[in-house]
Amino acid sequence: GAVVSQHPSWVICKSGTSVKIECRSLDFQATTMFWYRQFPKQSLMLMATSNEGSKATYEQGVEKDKFLINHASLTLSTLTVTSAHPEDSSFYICSASLRGGGRLDEQFFGPGTRLTVL
Amino acid sequence: GNSVTQMEGPVTLSEEAFLTINCTYTATGYPSLFWYVQYPGEGLQLLLKATKADDKGSNKGFEATYRKETTSFHLEKGSVQVSDSAVYFCALNNAGNMLTFGGGTRLMVKP
Numbered sequence: 001g002a003v004v005s006q007h008p009s010w011v012i013c014k015s016g017t018s019v020k021i022e023c024r025s026l027d028f029q030a031t032t033m034f035w036y037r038q039f040p041k042q043s044l045m046l047m048a049t050s051n052e053g054s055k056a057t058y059e060q061g062v063e064k065d066k067f068l069i070n071h072a073s074l075t076l077s078t079l080t081v082t083s084a085h086p087e088d089s090s091f092y093i094c095s096a097s098l099r100g101g102g103r104l105d106e107q108f109f110g111p112g113t114r115l116t117v118l
Numbered sequence: 119g120n121s122v123t124q125m126e127g128p129v130t131l132s133e134e135a136f137l138t139i140n141c142t143y144t145a146t147g148y149p150s151l152f153w154y155v156q157y158p159g160e161g162l163q164l165l166l167k168a169t170k171a172d173d174k175g176s177n178k179g180f181e182a183t184y185r186k187e188t189t190s191f192h193l194e195k196g197s198v199q200v201s202d203s204a205v206y207f208c209a210l211n212n213a214g215n216m217l218t219f220g221g222g223t224r225l226m227v228k229p
Contacts, residue, residue, distance in 0.1 A: 042221070
């Protein structure tokens with residue numbers, strides 16, 4: 001149980017285009033979903049926290065107009081990278097927290113999406 | 119604020135060697151502590167966790183003990199295998215459900 005999927009797993013796009021990444025909790029309802037960015041050989045950087053039905057909370061330094069997050073249901077959150085540029089190339093990972101919240105709740109991670117912007 | 123510090127890698131070991139990856143943290147209150155593992159090209163998988171002082175998390179031969187007096191959560195395994203080669207992240211969760219990650223430690227196990 002507690003499986004999180006991401007789609008696509010790998011995407012290449014041209015500079016200036018927008019890319020949408022989906023994150024789904026397959027067998028549970030996720031109160032909260034998180035979006036991380038990981039540069040090669042580095043740790044995960046939290047970009048934003050997404051709660052179903054409300055606006056996402058972005059971390060300092062993350063452009064909310066650049067990285068649009070929508071959490072339309074308890075099982076789906078999307079990250080749209082708008083007007084992508086080569087510096088946006090990265091590994092994007094989402095995670096989902098079981099309904100109920102609280103520090104004891106485990107986050108379940110998706111397999112990641114590798115974005116390459118040409 | 120919260121922070122997690124891990125030993126820098128890469129750590130290179132021969133198969134069946136003993137593994138220790140150090141992790142120390144800074145946090146107020148009583149955080150939960152986690153070790154995650156990331157295999158090449160994949161997302162993170164929870165390896166083990168501990169939610170209070172002196173708890174020992176264990177899984178797949180790995181173990182870590184929550185030491186509040188030294189604010190540490192070192193990861194250990196008695197005999198590593200080639201298949202353990204991956205990046206290991208120490209993390210904490212404090213007041214809410216946001217994780218703070220360490221920088222990650224790459225483990226390479228040679229046959």
